[in-house]
Amino acid sequence: MCLGVPARVIHIDGSVATVALGSVEYKASLLLLNNVNPGDYVLLHAGFAIEKIDPAEAAETIRLFNEISNMYEE
Amino acid sequence: MKPEGLRYIDEYRDSALVLHLSNQIRKVSKKPVNLMEVCGGHTMAIHKNGLTGFLPETINLLSGPGCPVCVSSQTFIDHAIALGNLPDMILTTYGDLLRVPGSLSSLEKEKAAGSDIRIVYSVLDALEIAKQNRKKQVVFIGIGFETTAPASAAAIKKAEMDGIRNFYLLSSHKVMPPALEALAAGDTKIDGFIAPGHVSAITGYGIYQKFAKVYKRGVVISGFEPADILQSILMLVKQIELSNYHVENEYKRIVKPGGNPKALAIMEEVFIPVDAEWRGLGIVPESGLAITEKFAAYDATRKFDVKIPESKPPRGCICGEILTGKSKPSDCRLFASVCNPLNPVGACMVSSEGACSVFYKYRA
Numbered sequence: 001m002c003l004g005v006p007a008r009v010i011h012i013d014g015s016v017a018t019v020a021l022g023s024v025e026y027k028a029s030l031l032l033l034n035n036v037n038p039g040d041y042v043l044l045h046a047g048f049a050i051e052k053i054d055p056a057e058a059a060e061t062i063r064l065f066n067e068i069s070n071m072y073e074e
Numbered sequence: 075m076k077p078e079g080l081r082y083i084d085e086y087r088d089s090a091l092v093l094h095l096s097n098q099i100r101k102v103s104k105k106p107v108n109l110m111e112v113c114g115g116h117t118m119a120i121h122k123n124g125l126t127g128f129l130p131e132t133i134n135l136l137s138g139p140g141c142p143v144c145v146s147s148q149t150f151i152d153h154a155i156a157l158g159n160l161p162d163m164i165l166t167t168y169g170d171l172l173r174v175p176g177s178l179s180s181l182e183k184e185k186a187a188g189s190d191i192r193i194v195y196s197v198l199d200a201l202e203i204a205k206q207n208r209k210k211q212v213v214f215i216g217i218g219f220e221t222t223a224p225a226s227a228a229a230i231k232k233a234e235m236d237g238i239r240n241f242y243l244l245s246s247h248k249v250m251p252p253a254l255e256a257l258a259a260g261d262t263k264i265d266g267f268i269a270p271g272h273v274s275a276i277t278g279y280g281i282y283q284k285f286a287k288v289y290k291r292g293v294v295i296s297g298f299e300p301a302d303i304l305q306s307i308l309m310l311v312k313q314i315e316l317s318n319y320h321v322e323n324e325y326k327r328i329v330k331p332g333g334n335p336k337a338l339a340i341m342e343e344v345f346i347p348v349d350a351e352w353r354g355l356g357i358v359p360e361s362g363l364a365i366t367e368k369f370a371a372y373d374a375t376r377k378f379d380v381k382i383p384e385s386k387p388p389r390g391c392i393c394g395e396i397l398t399g400k401s402k403p404s405d406c407r408l409f410a411s412v413c414n415p416l417n418p419v420g421a422c423m424v425s426s427e428g429a430c431s432v433f434y435k436y437r438a
Binding site: 003004005006008021022029031032033034041043045046047048050051053054055057058060061062064065066068069 | 080081082083085086091094095098101102115168195196197198199221222224225228231232272275276297298301302305308312324325326327328329330334336337340427
């Protein structure tokens with residue numbers, strides 16, 4: 001039910017975006033999200049875009065994954 | 075060549091990263107901990123990817139109440155079935171709900187017997203059905219938490235704007251914080267919560283502060299890919315080992331501190347918190363979402379007066395205990411004997427993100 005997938009916005013027509021997940025296209029309602037532009041990645045959830053994906057934070061998360069844990073010196 | 079568009083998925087499934095994170099967890103985890111993955115989507119991701127095999131024995135994962143189909147009360151299913159029996163009625167809902175046994179029947183059996191019940195991917199598809207069938211009444215059976223509730227609210231507002239008068243919502247929408255509080259205050263031993271990433275995308279961090287500060291539990295908001303989940307477990311283990319409980323966000327690429335203000339505002343305009351029944355938790359104060367007076371014309375509960383039979387819970391089913399982390403599916407004597415995905419006795423075996431269904435599908 002709470003499954004969401006990252007999809008790329010191809011174009012926007014009013015409150016509906018056409019988004020691509022791989023080579024498959026879907027419609028995503030923009031009724032719950034402002035400031036969406038073509039080229040953005042959004043989280044598609046039950047037909048609605050519910051959040052934009054932040055590319056800088058995405059890269060930072062990958063960097064943190066690669067850290068070596070040394071908790072007692074933090 | 076990699077197909078375009080799977081960005082933000084593939085890199086979080088990298089097997090070398092998964093192994094690295096598994097080793098880090100083994101390195102820092104000393105004391106035995108119980109971690110609850112609140113969201114059914116996490117339960118599914120953990121077992122589908124065999125992540126328990128990457129964890130040391132010190133870490134015990136408990137499935138939580140974040141499975142909307144599972145926590146929907148039997149009375150609610152009975153209510154939906156009764157609506158489906160009304161003349162000129164089209165019921166619409168997300169697919170998982172169809173097979174949940176009510177007291178005497180299920181929506182699937184009612185559909186076979188002639189009720190017009192249609193599965194939709196989005197609540198907006200239900201609205202479209204209403205538009206195409208002006209002479210019928212169309213009810214959307216709304217289940218789910220802060221992720222799907224704003225969508226239902228947006229659909230009601232769109233119905234009003236587009237002048238669609240034959241669309242109604244039967245709301246079993248729920249909010250997470252009161253249920254988590256019931257769990258934190260209850261007798262299940264939970265050291266930390268793997269908090270639901272997509273619920274948090276709507277709500278933001280604020281709702282979790284109490285669990286760290288007052289209840290002294292670790293809280294990490296987590297994404298759904300294998301590396302996300304292991305990283306979140308690592309973060310929780312560190313918090314618990316150091317007794318330094320706070321709210322951390324592993325899923326920063328999606329979850330902002332204040333959540334999604336637009337979705338929250340729409341939800342607040344259309345819904346009002348009410349006491350609600352959860353399978354396993356009973357009545358939880360202010361945990362349900364009913365439709366406000368302003369949008370009463372779209373409320374299936376107000377519009378249709380139906381008789382709901384007295385609820386009879388299935389005998390021997392421990393779905394409620396599983397949803398509160400007190401038991402695992404394998405503790406149930408019905409599991410994989412009389413209860414299986416083809417013949418589910420309880421809701422936890424029905425939903426694709428129900429713990430029983432997940433354990434059955436991916437069991438060793």
